[in-house]
Amino acid sequence: MSKRVLRLVSILFLSSILVLSCSNANKTGSSNNDSGNSGTGGTGDGGTTQTPEGIAKYAGTWIAQFGVNKSYNVIIGTDGSVKIKDEAGETKAENVQGSGNKYTMTVQHGSAVDSSNITITFESDNSGNITDEDFGSGTISKNS
Structure with missing residues (x-):
């Protein structure tokens, strides 16, 4: 019985880590999100707002x-x-x-x-x- 509970808790723990890491993908900088563009020559806000030309x-x-x-x-x-x-x-x-x-x-x-x-x-x-x-x-x- 305790093996079953331990296994269930382990699966839930690993699943929650997986869900949290996937939902944070757009905040980690791992994708190309135009992070160098702040629209005003600043350091960037991660958005895609550009200064009109x-x-x-x-x-x-x-x-x-x-x-x-x-x-x-x-x-x-x-x-x-x-x-x-x-x-x-x-x-x-x-x-x-x-x-x-x-x-x-x-x-x-x-x-x-x-x-x-x-x-x-x-x-x-x-x-x-x-x-x-x-x-x-x-x-x-x-x-x-």
Whole structure:
């Protein structure tokens, strides 16, 4: 009887060690979990959060203002996608290119007009300049 109890206790003990060691696999550093990336140049938090690159670092809704009565929204996604929302609706920007603080793209403001080339130069995280072939030169500011 005592051999049986000892055997049962041993099996339960070894099983619990196995379960605990398997459930801790993502905390031991034994797998590739991008541990060197903290997103800000730090030592890493083990996550996969990365610092946005390209135009994605300016993600958010921006207001492009051209003169007194002309404006539209520029919506920049964290994935680098850009949409223009104006009186014609919301349109996805194509051919988004650039680096640093200067980006170019093409947008069709409406179905009856040709595509327009747009250049955005960010002066800071909250403001910049914009040139649109259809609207002219203006300023762009982040909508808070």
